[in-house]
Amino acid sequence: MTQWGIMGGMSSQPLYRRVADVLRNEINAKAFPPGARLPSERDLCDRFDASRNTVRAGLNVLVTEGLISASQGLGYEVRSHEVFNLNASRFENLTFPQNGDAYSTDVTHAGRRPHQEFRVEMQPAPAIVAEQLRVPEGTTTVLRFCHRYVDGVPWSTQATSYPMWLVEKAPRLADPGDIAEGTTRYLAGLGVEQVGYFDDISTRMPTPDEARLLQAGAGVPVLVWVRTGYSEDKPIRCTVTTFRGDLNHMNYEIGNIAAREAGE
Amino acid sequence: MTQWGIMGGMSSQPLYRRVADVLRNEINAKAFPPGARLPSERDLCDRFDASRNTVRAGLNVLVTEGLISASQGLGYEVRSHEVFNLNASRFENLTFPQNGDAYSTDVTHAGRRPHQEFRVEMQPAPAIVAEQLRVPEGTTTVLRFCHRYVDGVPWSTQATSYPMWLVEKAPRLADPGDIAEGTTRYLAGLGVEQVGYFDDISTRMPTPDEARLLQAGAGVPVLVWVRTGYSEDKPIRCTVTTFRGDLNHMNYEIGNIAAREAGE
DNA sequence: TTCAGCAGCTTGTACCTACCAGTTGAGCCA
DNA sequence: TGGCTCAACTGGTAGGTACAAGCTGCTGAA
Numbered sequence: 001m002t003q004w005g006i007m008g009g010m011s012s013q014p015l016y017r018r019v020a021d022v023l024r025n026e027i028n029a030k031a032f033p034p035g036a037r038l039p040s041e042r043d044l045c046d047r048f049d050a051s052r053n054t055v056r057a058g059l060n061v062l063v064t065e066g067l068i069s070a071s072q073g074l075g076y077e078v079r080s081h082e083v084f085n086l087n088a089s090r091f092e093n094l095t096f097p098q099n100g101d102a103y104s105t106d107v108t109h110a111g112r113r114p115h116q117e118f119r120v121e122m123q124p125a126p127a128i129v130a131e132q133l134r135v136p137e138g139t140t141t142v143l144r145f146c147h148r149y150v151d152g153v154p155w156s157t158q159a160t161s162y163p164m165w166l167v168e169k170a171p172r173l174a175d176p177g178d179i180a181e182g183t184t185r186y187l188a189g190l191g192v193e194q195v196g197y198f199d200d201i202s203t204r205m206p207t208p209d210e211a212r213l214l215q216a217g218a219g220v221p222v223l224v225w226v227r228t229g230y231s232e233d234k235p236i237r238c239t240v241t242t243f244r245g246d247l248n249h250m251n252y253e254i255g256n257i258a259a260r261e262a263g264e
Numbered sequence: 265m266t267q268w269g270i271m272g273g274m275s276s277q278p279l280y281r282r283v284a285d286v287l288r289n290e291i292n293a294k295a296f297p298p299g300a301r302l303p304s305e306r307d308l309c310d311r312f313d314a315s316r317n318t319v320r321a322g323l324n325v326l327v328t329e330g331l332i333s334a335s336q337g338l339g340y341e342v343r344s345h346e347v348f349n350l351n352a353s354r355f356e357n358l359t360f361p362q363n364g365d366a367y368s369t370d371v372t373h374a375g376r377r378p379h380q381e382f383r384v385e386m387q388p389a390p391a392i393v394a395e396q397l398r399v400p401e402g403t404t405t406v407l408r409f410c411h412r413y414v415d416g417v418p419w420s421t422q423a424t425s426y427p428m429w430l431v432e433k434a435p436r437l438a439d440p441g442d443i444a445e446g447t448t449r450y451l452a453g454l455g456v457e458q459v460g461y462f463d464d465i466s467t468r469m470p471t472p473d474e475a476r477l478l479q480a481g482a483g484v485p486v487l488v489w490v491r492t493g494y495s496e497d498k499p500i501r502c503t504v505t506t507f508r509g510d511l512n513h514m515n516y517e518i519g520n521i522a523a524r525e526a527g528e
Numbered sequence: 529t530t531c532a533g534c535a536g537c538t539t540g541t542a543c544c545t546a547c548c549a550g551t552t553g554a555g556c557c558a
Numbered sequence: 559t560g561g562c563t564c565a566a567c568t569g570g571t572a573g574g575t576a577c578a579a580g581c582t583g584c585t586g587a588a
Contacts, residue, residue, distance in 0.1 A: 195519055196520040196524075198524055201513065234523050260460075
């Protein structure tokens, strides 16, 4: 048996790291293509002449990196990524608002099946939202929640807050269920026109709640997209969207990129 | 001693998860504020009546979530986040190009100390870049690398690829070192004007190399920002920037948000 | 007074065992 | 044939041990 801490001499890396490195290289070299299963922990123990704990530590590195996922009874599987591109600068185009909501048309257009669940609540505004809407923290706002799925897979969760002064003008915001023509259109019909947005994009590891909702395994970060919509004189809404980072990219088009479309 | 698998009865959660949950709540409730040190593993063993392995498994959950970081000999510390906002829609403003490079002015403006290291190489274009520049994969391009620091902390790595036809027109692109007036200006002076951008933003866990370069501990995802610049008729450059996700947000301003600036 | 070195703390790596729990397929019985 | 059980795999959780290695402060010698 290998003695502790003596190390092969040729390598100063800890054993569990070497396990991770070797497997990572094999995965990247497509020796284990996406969807393939790795050998079992016990097999890897034999191969690397290491204990099960050490092999597990190595595999855990790859799980944390989002390269593989583990399931009890089945083994370790190489993750595959099929990303969805969200064009955020065209998403709710100011000059050409679509009928209905932008998400459904976008997903359907990509040949995939959208599904969404709505929920409406009145809640005190969290700090980040309050700051964007320029109301005191804790002020009541109307929150429209939305869980979105693509082909049955949880895709994103969205929560839009509207300040109370706007809800008084536009009472249907507080109705449960979707607003068929789209909220942007509904508000425009009432004389409240969105003339601009401010977007803030960040990333972090999901909270346990988010990981459960989005079915994001360990090693999958989330993209957090905060969009604040403005009328001529003040902010009118703040939408916080949380995406699974392994499934989504965000795109922005700035200026004239006619050359891009021409070439495609 | 607690017998294996029998569980306290009141809780079906594994012990290591309860350890993680309790500590996470205490951290979020500021019982351990950012920068504070957690009790040592041995102390936590006593507190939770668990083995060191189990406590370590619980702490590892929080490390993976990016909430805490560990250092040998010192203990576990609660991470603090001071984020830097990068205004990507103003960053290289098409109508008001700044003198010098945008990053330095942006960072200096925030009252912080910028530092960057340049490197120039000729390399075959990787698949993603080749697709954006619309040249065959593996075609030689000029790559300008840049490692950026803020207050001495590694902040981002940037790699800009220029197609060879452009380098023939603009030979200084292949010179080592910075281009003082900014590459955008230099190119504009040669009649190659950038009229638009396409941005692609994604997130993932860093590769081991990236984690080393950015000094990103476990549980810190990276933001990957791919900006392709277009002239009137074709793509002229592709910049891939990799940020530490815990230190950076990206902002976009779309349409008229005069109301935002007015209120600040 | 200064500083080298050690004691005593911390986490890191590595090994062992034992048992729980999910998945699958072989094989038996109705 | 259909359906059930069970054995044999998979990873998940939990306990233990030992020693390596990084950090800090005390202590004693120069």
